[in-house]
Amino acid sequence: MNSQTNLNSIHPEPIDDSRLHEILNVQKIAYQQSPASTAKQRIDRLARLKRVLIKYQDEMAEAINQDYGNRSISETKIGELLTCLEHIKYYSKNLTNWMKPSKRHIGIIHQPAKGWVEYQPLGVIGIITPWNYPLLLSIGPLICALAAGNHAMIKISSASAHFGHVLEKVIAEAFPQELVAVINGGGKVSNDFSHLPFDKIIFTGSTNVGKTVMAAAAQNLVPVILELGGKSPVLVHESSDMQDVAQRIAVGKLWNAGQTCVAPDYMFLPKGKTQEFLEHFAYFVNEMYPHLLNNPDYTSIVNDKQYGRLQGYLDNARKNGAKIIEFNPLHEDVALHRKIAPIVLTGVTPEMEIMQNEIFGPLLPIMEYDQIDDVIHFINSRPRPLALYYFDFDQARADFIAQRTHSGHFGINTVLTHVAQDDLPFGGIGASGMGKYHGPEGFFSLSHERSMMSNPKLYSLKFILPPFNKPIHRLISKTLLR
Template sequence: MNSQTKTTSMTPHALDSQMQGILEQQKFAYQRYPMPTAKERIDRLARLKKILVKYQDQIAEAINQDYGNRSIAETKIGELLTCLEHIKYYSKNLTGWMKPSKRHIGIIHQPAKGWVQYQPLGVVGIITPWNYPLLLSMGPLICALAAGNHAMIKISSASANFGRVIENALSEAFPQELVAVINGGGAVSDAFCHLAFDKMIFTGSTNVGKTVMAAAAENLVPVILELGGKSPVLVHPSIDLHDVAQRLAVGKLWNAGQTCVAPDYMFLPKGKTAEFTEHFRNCVQQMYPSIQNNPDYTSIINDKQYNRLQGYLEDARNQGATLTEINPKHEDLSGVRKVAPTLLSNVTPDMDIMKNEIFGPVLPIMEYDQIDDVIDFINSRPRPLALYYFDFDQARADYVAQRTHSGHFGQNTVLTHVAQDDLPFGGVGASGMGKYHGPEGFFSLSHERSVMSNPKLYSLKFILPPFNKPIHKLISKTLLR
């Protein structure tokens, strides 16, 4: 394979020029061979799988270094395994998706034929966040390769160690004209957003998403935005709170809550906070009997994010919230940049923690009397990336689902829908636009090109002017009514 030019030591201006050069190189390569076969696409996915397996230990360790402490098992199970399953899924299904879709042709245009062809778009730009750097770079890349595209991947500057490893790994698997990795931050990120891709996928915050979309608009680049927001949890009075606590503990504490679809805040039936807190505490203590030097409990990515979370907690405490910190051995965590699992009660909507996405192992709790009041509260706020409802009664779950909007609706489960190959992933409203994963990933990164073919017989000649022929009277009597 052709080796890629290393980007980490270049100045932003030089890298800007290099990125433009890579884009032109990829576009030229695509135009030279614009429709790779299913076999070629499956081969590309197989090469990606092989290189991810080969470099899995280096990748996991690099992400661990970027975090200060990131569970190796979480990286391999939550990111690598999910990527490998995606590759298997797309390799199995893309041949069928590539087949033209036959469409109906109106009677006056017969005997013409019509169908839709699924063409690659060309070059896809992928902007990756730091929280799941492997999954959120390789997931879109898998979709792009399955759809026959070339790709440029911008790695977050907060994932510098990972960026170097994945740049080296992918350069071993693919020529730069097919897949290229860009590392760097600041001006580099801004320049990347302004490149004239054929489509762009951005995963990150809502505020940055607006900036990316504005930059893409300069070149009329369509954008898939995978944003975040505050994903609520609603618990029905009928359900066992131990089950809820166990499932929420896993979903909220995986990657220390630094997950875009993590449960952000919850509504419990009135009077149930103390009971839930006890169940949650027991679940946390079983999973994480210690925190400070526990390699399974992930650190907050950097000081900026750590201080942001501490600021939310301080603001909530000052406004009357009750904080319940679950730190089994009462360890000092400040030196390892870890935040103990924390529940907040007596929470009000005007606290900072209820105005902003938390992105940490902190769970505010509010109580309710009527479910309709909770539905009204959720509907009055920006539409979330996920909404989680706990209740084994399907009719009541359908009632909540039909009266709310969210990118995903999870019933009695949180977080794991992202790893489901056949489900689309994406937001709605402030939590994003566009979908990938599943068939939607293939079709989102394909051009649905309509094709119409006429035979030698040109049927429209029979209805050409002057419009006083018997055929026109027949059309008026049979079709225009």
């Protein structure tokens, strides 16, 4: 049975605000009845999740393919499913150790009391998922939530309707709704979801929508992790091998047709190096995608709205003097499948729309520089990006750039792949987000770090109680208050 058949056979109960509150209340009651899940229970939940992800991998990949019009099945399995499975292994291996209480120091006048921190689940986590990596960006936060002992509600983007209905079935097979629930629908459903009184919200999406989610969450004082986007720049040092740079940039920019929050957005090359880069870039594009139109490996733009937005950037850049260089080996009319051929733009200026907004597509503006200090100033004068990529095998120079810039991630001679690293935290800074997950940060971000203190039978503070004219007070004054 294919995913289209499954979608047609599902008749989900209409979701309105009262139904959302009902599901949330059921989850909160279930959590309160059993708030202290053991490591064994959490690992078992992750194992159940792994089993259904493997079982339904083809159906989920096909559903995402249908949502896009054409989304590479291999990209879904490697970039999304495999990353989730590796995260499950990582959290299953480490969460027992993370759950252990952490001993803390107690001040001398409070001795012989003991202090420690216990890591308690927050309760119910709201996960708001975008359309570009719907599997990874729904299951990834869910893995962190389950590892930390939480329950979760997952809101799927309305642009991922086929996938959302498949995921609803997949999750229902693994978990009761009072533990994990999948919510589909758009518009009012999305707005109502962000207003729910969760114990924490993880939102992945655009900066503008992130602002509305944060404002909605603030009405209930719900803390948020915002994984946003922005324009992630690439800076290439003059010592770099342009062939090597071109291959790595081609992979990172064209994976998912550039519809990736950490895709290289725009690029700074040393003056006079653009033509050499373009020659190598063309080679790797042709090698990876010898044809585009009916190539299942080259992903479509997800919908007409996003396609029109990208075409608008190109029209604006062309009108304002940019040179548009298209890499379309067979000169196919790829618009028939809502695809955009890989495009490099030169002669761009900061005022152009393509340099003002996150691109989220297979378009790569290139600018040249004389002095690296000018590039540092340019990057620092703009909103802080989710990632900054620097190409140079000299570690001292890389450290220099890293110390003088801010970004959610700093990649040296690599793009994109940090997202798949289990032990690295993922998140932005400033306009590109707040909070972290992945790695141990994922566990601790979704846990309450509860301070604990215990006094023994001996109550030492009685010796310093008023009146404050005892020898102990004079001793404190001479030894501690100085």
